[in-house]
Amino acid sequence: MGKRMCKLIKEDFHETQFKEFVSLVNHPKFVCRKCGHVANEDDILCKPRKMKVKHKEKNKNKES
Numbered sequence: 001m002g003k004r005m006c007k008l009i010k011e012d013f014h015e016t017q018f019k020e021f022v023s024l025v026n027h028p029k030f031v032c033r034k035c036g037h038v039a040n041e042d043d044i045l046c047k048p049r050k051m052k053v054k055h056k057e058k059n060k061n062k063e064s
């Protein structure tokens with residue numbers, strides 16, 4: 001894929017090829033600082049920034 005997510009979305013990629021779109025964003029690690037889109041890989045965002053992905057296992061409470 002040579003195109004960037006940010007541009008693809010303008011072309012309705014997320015509607016016309018929904019499954020492929022989901023496969024690119026279902027485990028997002030990067031966010032675009034320009035558009036706010038998220039993606040699994042940074043090379044499909046125009047201004048990618050790595051996100052800190054928190055795992056909620058730390059917040060396990062036995063008693064609340």
Ligand SMILES: [Zn+2]
Nearest residue numbers: 006032035046
């Ligand atoms: Zn972007």
